[in-house]
Amino acid sequence: MVVSFHRPTRVVVDLAAIKENIRAQQPYLAENQTIFAVVKANGYGHGVLAVAKAAKEAGATGFCVATLDEGIELRTAGFTEPIFILGPIDLSGLKWASKYQLSLPVTSLAYLEDLIAQAEQLSLSKDNHLLLHLAIDSGMGRIGFRENQSLQTAISLIEQQANLVWEGIFTHFATADEADRSYWQQQFSRFESVLASLPRQPKYVHVSNSATLLWQKPIGNVIRMGISMYGLNPSGEALQLPVALKPALSLVSALTQVKLVEKGEGIGYGKTYETKASEWIGTVPIGYADGFIRKFQGFSLLVDGYECEIVGRVCMDQLMIRLPKELPLGTEVVIIGKSKDKENSLQDLANYVDTIHYEIACLISARVPRVYVEES
Numbered sequence: 001m002v003v004s005f006h007r008p009t010r011v012v013v014d015l016a017a018i019k020e021n022i023r024a025q026q027p028y029l030a031e032n033q034t035i036f037a038v039v040k041a042n043g044y045g046h047g048v049l050a051v052a053k054a055a056k057e058a059g060a061t062g063f064c065v066a067t068l069d070e071g072i073e074l075r076t077a078g079f080t081e082p083i084f085i086l087g088p089i090d091l092s093g094l095k096w097a098s099k100y101q102l103s104l105p106v107t108s109l110a111y112l113e114d115l116i117a118q119a120e121q122l123s124l125s126k127d128n129h130l131l132l133h134l135a136i137d138s139g140m141g142r143i144g145f146r147e148n149q150s151l152q153t154a155i156s157l158i159e160q161q162a163n164l165v166w167e168g169i170f171t172h173f174a175t176a177d178e179a180d181r182s183y184w185q186q187q188f189s190r191f192e193s194v195l196a197s198l199p200r201q202p203k204y205v206h207v208s209n210s211a212t213l214l215w216q217k218p219i220g221n222v223i224r225m226g227i228s229m230y231g232l233n234p235s236g237e238a239l240q241l242p243v244a245l246k247p248a249l250s251l252v253s254a255l256t257q258v259k260l261v262e263k264g265e266g267i268g269y270g271k272t273y274e275t276k277a278s279e280w281i282g283t284v285p286i287g288y289a290d291g292f293i294r295k296f297q298g299f300s301l302l303v304d305g306y307e308c309e310i311v312g313r314v315c316m317d318q319l320m321i322r323l324p325k326e327l328p329l330g331t332e333v334v335i336i337g338k339s340k341d342k343e344n345s346l347q348d349l350a351n352y353v354d355t356i357h358y359e360i361a362c363l364i365s366a367r368v369p370r371v372y373v374e375e376s
């Protein structure tokens, strides 16, 4: 998808906020722990390369991504730090994992056996070994070993292969962002007993996302820091943050048309809105192809400190808002962020469409340019 620079809609990312958020959480780390910045999904919609650079400057010593391609993107951009791929890769991509030294998760014995068979075809040199992390399903039910016998077999299989390196072990918690700690505790205990059963500890042990770092007991030596680095509360509104974080992302646009529409006229597809009086209607160049979904109809955008309701259906590329008065073309429209004394947070948008802020940020499509500032 081509990035549309020639329209006023853009994501503005404050890189100073990302750096401050990382630094503000350093006191939560134990001495042996380091931060790996989770920059999957285009840095949670913020733009992967700029976020990775900022995170590195603030002290992150490695990165986590979801896919092999995301790892390759970081490597080819020049990042030499360790990169963990958090989801299982299609084994046809093994040669790239080896070439770019990207650490892979091993999710089951069957997957490992396939991986070994594929690796044999590659005739890897000693320098091009595969770095493997054993995924433990301690209760998330997503990826990883649930059963200790196959885990032990996997470890001995890896140790027998000259070109495989058992580099790490990890798990992921399902409820680290909840006040009720019982399920988190259950997962934690399961993982602890897995650790106790290991013949040795690999180089990396990693279990902690942002919520585990902030509210639970972060063990292991790598913290996989995602959402808190972007300045958002991992729990949404459920738990209070123990540290002040600053949201890094704003989404802005501008009025591309302003018109006075007579009472009783229809606005948008399906004529779902009819003007109640003579109304000033503004058009904004953002729509569902930008990730601003149709469910936002009725939500208010901010123009010059005014709350302006989205009237009519959100179109693919544009939407209409009701203005309090005639405003000049080009007036800034804030979708996410501050306008005078008003603010639309990612959390406000998430609440409106009944989802989480992670999803709203990730939905903003590649068509919207990402612009970087250092404001804090």
Ligand SMILES: Cc1ncc(COP(=O)(O)O)c(C=O)c1O
Pocket: 038, 086, 172, 208, 209, 210, 211, 224, 225, 226, 227, 228, 234
């Ligand atoms: C395996 C894994 N680790 C870490 C993270 C980062 O989580 P958070 O953004 O809540 O810090 C994620 C996010 O989805 C994940 O899937």
